Structures are given as structure tokens and as C-alpha cells.
């Protein structure tokens with residue numbers, strides 16, 4: 001059986017479904033552990049053991065060695081809209097790599113729609129809304145077009161948004177099976193029907209409850225608000241953002257512990273983190289972010305190295321003993 005590897009979010013799910021419908025065959029699906037923009041050695045082993053003849057990768061920019069691994073394993077093809085690099089011998093359909101602007105391809109569903117010459121549908125729009133919706137202003141062409149599509153198809157805007165929120169929240173349970181169940185459901189039902197499917201929609205209130213409880217557990221260390229978190233729910237970035245909205249004048253840090261990895265998130269309005277993000281990457285850590293946020297995922301073995309790194313290049317000169325806080 002052939003395999004589609006996809007991002008765990010709305011755009012990744014919608015892209016996997018669009019591709020499945022175009023190919024008119026049954027696929028297996030695989031999504032990496034949420035938060036990991038790479039394949040762990042365990043995940044590589046699982047993919048190998050599936051013995052796929054063909055592998056599609058949609059809506060994920062994996063590291064070069066992962067792409068080469070997949071390319072050596074099977075006939076391999078990528079559809080994506082993230083920035084990255086072309087690799088010789090790997091079939092990648094990604095207009096961004098040929099110089100297109102990211103605004104022209106706000107989702108992977110946009111790339112697929114163009115490639116297969118498709119009409120707009122709710123899955124196409126859900127990919128755009130999931131990845132890009134929060135950036136759209138009332139007058140933006142994309143939002144105007146989306147609303148006219150919804151109008152024509154008699155779908156309420158609020159129902160559409162709720163559909164995307166529900167689909168986009170399934171990975172947050174930490175249970176990948178939920179995502180595959182959702183794909184299964186969407187392949188044979190009108191997407192908007194998930195609004196009345198308790199197994200998918202009840203996750204929203206559960207997540208709100210988890211976040212409410214965890215938010216109370218932040219500890220104050222001078223300029224630092226710190227939470228260490230060990231929960232199967234994927235709420236680390238949400239919690240960091242929630243705390244930041246209370247205390248933008250502090251370094252708001254969440255350290256999430258999972259089986260083999262730590263997720264480190266920091267948000268602050270005190271200063272621009274761009275330089276720290278650059279240093280994080282150039283020191284070999286899987287990190288990223290924007291000027292007010294830094295996110296890093298690391299194997300547990302690398303935790304001490306990371307703590308020493310961020311202490312040395314950032315916190316020490318600000319008079320903060322981050323080693324003591326992170327290892328408390």
C-alpha cells in the first residue's frame with residue numbers, strides 16, 4: 001500500500017485528503033509527532049516497516065537527510081509551500097522553491113489545486129484558513145473570495161471557522177490515531193459534518209480545561225515566568241502565548257516534557273529574539289521563531305547542552321540564572 005506523510009495541522013490533513021481523492025486509491029497515512037519537523041529514528045523505522053512502493057509528502061518541510069531517506073526507500077514525491085531547498089533527484093512540487101511569493105501559495109492545498117487543476121472546495125479553503133486565516137484582514141482578496149465561496153455553498157462563516165478549529169485541534173490530544181480517524185471521516189462525509197461529531201468536537205472543551213489548570217502552575221522567578229509541563233496534550237505554545245498576554249514585560253517560558261524530547265518555548269515583549277533564534281540554529285538545535293518567540297525541540301540527551309548554551313549566550317548577561325530555573 002502507498003503512503004502519504006503529512007503535516008498534523010488543518011492544511012496537512014486537507015492536502016492528504018485532496019491528494020487521496022485525486023489518486024483514487026486507498027492510502028496509509030503517517031504524521032510525525034506534533035512539534036517535530038523531522039523524522040525520529042523510531043518514525044523512520046515505522047515508515048520502513050510499512051514497505052510502501054510510493055510515498056507522498058505533503059505540507060511539510062523535512063530536513064534534507066529525511067528527504068533523502070524517503071527518496072531511497074520508495075518512489076517519492078513532495079507537494080509543499082514552505083521555503084527550503086531543492087534536492088537533486090527528489091521530485092518536489094513547490095512553487096516557492098522556484099521563486100514564487102509565499103502570499104501566492106498560502107497553503108499546500110493551493111499548490112495541489114493548481115497542480116491538479118481543481119475547482120475551489122471547502123478543503124482547499126480550510127488549508128488556507130488554517131495556515132493563513134489569522135493574518136487576513138476584512139478587505140483582503142483571499143477573505144473576500146472565501147466569503148463568496150461560503151455564500152454560494154450556503155455555509156456559515158462561523159461554522160467554517162469552527163470546522164477548521166476542530167480539525168486543527170486533533171493533534172493536540174497527543175493521540176495520532178485521532179488524526180487518522182479524522183481523515184477517514186472526511187474522506188467519506190461532508191467536512192462540515194464534523195461539527196456534530198462528538199469524538200472530534202469534544203476535544204475543544206477538554207483542551208480549554210487543561211490549559212486553564214496548567215496556566216495556574218506558572219512560577220515566578222524575577223523577570224522569568226516559568227512552567228514545566230508534562231502532559232500528553234499539545235498545549236505548550238498556547239500556554240506560552242496565554243502567559244505572555246498576561247506578562248508581556250517578562251520572559252515567559254514553557255518547558256514541555258515528552259517521551260524522548262523537550263519542547264522549549266519562550267515569548268517576551270522585552271526585546272527582539274531574532275539574534276537568539278539565529279544563534280540557536282547555528283549551534284545545531286532544531287529551533288525557530290519570530291522576533292517575540294523562540295521554540296526549540298531537542299532530544300532529552302541534548303537538554304544540558306541547550307541549557308548551558310542559552311545561559312551563556314543570553315541569560316547570563318541579563319543577570320538571570322536560567323540553569324537553576326530550568327533544572328529546578
Ligand SMILES: [Mn+2]
Nearest residue numbers: 011059108131
Ligand atoms: Mn501548510
